[in-house]
Amino acid sequence: MAQAQLPTYDIVIFGASGFTGKYVVREALKFLDSPNSPLKTLALAGRNSSKLSEALKWASKSHPAVPFLIADTSDPLSLRRMASQTRLVLNCVGPFRLYGNPVVSACVDAGCDYLDICGEPEFMERMEAFYDMKAVEKGSLVISACGFDSVPAELGLMFNSRQWVSPAVPNRVEAYLSLESDKRIVGNFGTFESAVLGVANANKLAELRMSRPKRTRPPIPGPPPPKGSTIEHQKKIGLWAVKLPSADAIVVRRTLSILTNNPSGLEGVFEDPKQAEKRAAFWSTIKPAHFGVKIATKNLLGILGFIPIGLSIGLLGLFSFGRWLLLTFPSFFTLGGFRKTGPTEEQVASASFKMWFVGHGFSDSKLASDGNAKPDTEIITRITGPEIGYLTTPIILVQCALILLKQRGDLPKGGVFPPGIIFGPTDLQDRLQENGISFDLISKSDIST
C-alpha cells in the first residue's frame, strides 16, 4: 500500500513579505531548529519571491536557508500546493475579509492546520459557518485571532477568573488597554484597512448571525453589568477610558459559549487519560463573567483624542466616498495613528502595553442569587508586554504555532475555533511569560462598604 506523503514543512508563513509578516518571520527564526524546538522546517510564502527575499534579509542577518513558495489568494491551485506541503499555515495576509476565505478552504481541503492574526469578527464567524464540519472531518484545526487580537483578552479573562477561589465568583470583568511609548504610537495601513472594511460591512455580520443558531450563553451569577457612562474614570488604576470596538469581547463570548456546551473543554485527538484529567481540572477553575474592553489613557485629553477618530471611521466608513477618503488619507483621519508606511523599528521598539482586568464579583456565590445583589469583591489583574501589533502579535502567533507542533495530540482533531478554548488549558500563558508578556495579580479588595 502506498504511504501517505508527509508534509515537507512544519510551518509556512503566508504573507511573509507584509509589514506584520516580516516581524512574524523574525520571531519564528528564533525557534527554527533550536534545541528542544519542534520547529525544524520553515518556508515563507507570498506573491513575489524578491519581496520574500527582502523580508528574510530584514528578519535575519545570518541568511538562513529558508525556501520560498509562491502563492496568491486569487490562484486556488497555488494555495492548494502550499497547504499540501506543510503541517501548519500561519496566515498574515489581510484584510482577511478580502483574502482569507480561499486560504482557509485550501488548508481544510489539505487537512493541514491554520492559524491567523485576524481581528475581524465577521470573517471568523463566517469561517466557522462554512468550514467547521469539514475541518472536523479532515482533521484541520482552524484558529483565528492568534495575535494581540484576541489572545491577551482570552487568557487575561481566564487569569482573572482563576483568582476567584470558590465560593467566590466573578460577575463582570472589564479590560482597560493602555498603550504606552516614548515615541509616537503608529499602526500599519493593513490594520486600519481591516477596521474600516469591518465598519462598512457591519450589517453583513448582523445578517450572518441572524442566519445561524443562537449561541449558548454561559450562566453568570449576579445582575447584568450596569450601562455606565461613555467616558469612564477608573480611579483604582488611574485611567480614563472609552469602549473599544475590537473583536476581543466577541471572541471571548465564543470561547465561553463553547465551554458552556463542553464544561471540561474539548477532547484531544490522541489525549491520554492523565491529560484529559488535567484539561478538565483547568476548565473547572474558569468561571464565566460578563466581559468588555476599553481603551484607556492616563489623562482625559488623551481619551478625548480617540473620540473624533472613532467617529470619523464610524461615519465615513459607512459610504464608499467616505471609505475612499479614509483609505487615501489614513494619517489625517487618525491624527497620525495609522500610516501607509507603518511605524519605524525604533517606534515599535519603544512601545508597550498594559491591559488591566478589573473584576467585580461576590465573596460567596450565594450572595449573587439575590436579584439586587451588588458585587462585594474586586480583583485586579494585569498583562504587560511589548508593542502590540508587531512584537506581541508575532510572539503570540509563534508560541501558538509551537504548541500546535508539539502538543497536537492533546488538541481536538479539527474544527474552527477561537483561540481561548484551544490554548486555555495548554502552557501558552507560561510560554508568553517566558517571552516577555507578563500576567500579574495586582490586588484583591473588599468593596462591600
Ligand SMILES: NC(=O)c1ccc[n+]([C@@H]2O[C@H](COP(=O)([O-])OP(=O)(O)OC[C@H]3O[C@@H](n4cnc5c(N)ncnc54)[C@H](OP(=O)(O)O)[C@@H]3O)[C@@H](O)[C@H]2O)c1
Ligand atoms: N491580531 C492583531 O493584533 C494584528 C496585528 C497586526 C496585523 N494584523 C492584521 O494582519 C493583516 C496584515 O496587516 P499588515 O499591516 O501586515 O498588512 P500588509 O503590510 O499590507 O501585508 C499584507 C500581506 O498580504 C499579502 N497579500 C495581499 N494580497 C495578497 C494576495 N492576493 N495573495 C497573497 N498575498 C497577498 C501582501 O503581499 P505583497 O507583499 O506581495 O504585497 C503582504 O504580504 C491585517 O488584516 C491586520 O489587521 C492583526
